[in-house]
Amino acid sequence: MTGTPAEVRERFRAGLRVPTSGYCPGWTQANLLSLPKADAYDFLLFSQRNPKPCPVLDVSEPGQRSASIFSGDLSTDLPAYRVYRDGEFVDERSEVADLWREDLVTFLIGCSFTFETALLEAGVPVRHLDAGSNVPMYETNRECRPAGSLSGPLVVSMRPVPAELVATAVRVTSRYPAVHGAPVHIGSPELLGIADLATPDFGDAVEVRPGEIPVFWACGVTPQAAVMRSKPSFAIAHAPGHMAITDVRDAEFQIP
């Protein structure tokens, strides 16, 4: 969908509730996690120790409803939110303004949607974009490095890539370490503990055609998996695939 980030955020604030893959191409999308200040050090350390799934792009001040890369309202301008209490997913809603707290620190975390534009430009098709669906995401059998009270499994997103384009997909996404970077795993989903690609833990299944290899990237839903495992008293996150659209261009995160 076209429009500036501010325009698109306004539509989300007005109630539009859709996955954001393909929205505002060229503008960086971000995962959101808001935690009480008491848990903020542990999460920042968790992200430092797990930079592939948790590349932190920005951190708000406690209670702040915006961030330096997000001039909108963090509590209303995403298409959908998930609310966790003691690690329990208790609600999914289109805004969380009434739940905001003065001690909430918000983390904006890089999202693989950022490199999808670069993949398309390099001629690598992105199936879930063609299908108009959400990217499939899976919990894996790989553990993140714990930090303080936080631990949890690595969550990955998957894109089927034609075998002859896998190397291109690696090369292109390697250049975006701040948005998950190179794949963590290529082929052999069973080695990640994924029994069936057709039943993702988050998002929508996509077709994997003959001659295509499932390619797995670290996913910014990993923090939510850590919340579910580690049970902080309170947390707000984006609904998987329903991201924060920031005021920063993807090109800012390209290396070199």
Add this chain to the structure above:
Amino acid sequence: MTGTPAEVRERFRAGLRVPTSGYCPGWTQANLLSLPKADAYDFLLFSQRNPKPCPVLDVSEPGQRSASIFSGDLSTDLPAYRVYRDGEFVDERSEVADLWREDLVTFLIGCSFTFETALLEAGVPVRHLDAGSNVPMYETNRECRPAGSLSGPLVVSMRPVPAELVATAVRVTSRYPAVHGAPVHIGSPELLGIADLATPDFGDAVEVRPGEIPVFWACGVTPQAAVMRSKPSFAIAHAPGHMAITDVRDAEFQIP
């Protein structure tokens, strides 16, 4: 100097006190900052907000004398340390074992020495290596983004690069974002507030020859400048240029 990281650390533990540029080529060197746990969140946030000067490679548990990328003793195995009390530089010593505290959190921060091997391989001369001296470092007039109680100026290291190789130096170092990455400034030291390249704030001056451009990279001494400005009650750091030699290969930090 040749030898494994463990062997070289042992020599430093025994008292050898030299700048580490050129030591253990291929093995990653790191800046050290140890702060009381009470200041750790502010510093981790400072580093997230200032990733070019403060790329955190590893964080210890409180009181821990090693780290996952450093199997030696953090309190004895660097060639020299600086001790700060209330932001005041009070002592430089070859070890700090007796000053270690159970609440100290140690941050290991990427160092530009890592990309010097890559510069040499690309045919870019590194003057301070040829001269056998420490790299020159300068405080600048650029402010870091503050975080909590921490603020301070950007510190940079400088290498003179022949004009025809400046683009190569940018390209090569861009691939190492975890160790300061691309230069922050090329030429025109006066725009950084550096009045005289011959009088660095840290390290040794080097000759800038005709046809050479001074190229400036963000420097891991920046955290020490923040300590001096922000005055946490206690801090230990490496002596500038006298780094922690880790157990990780430089290649780990190369993108893509």
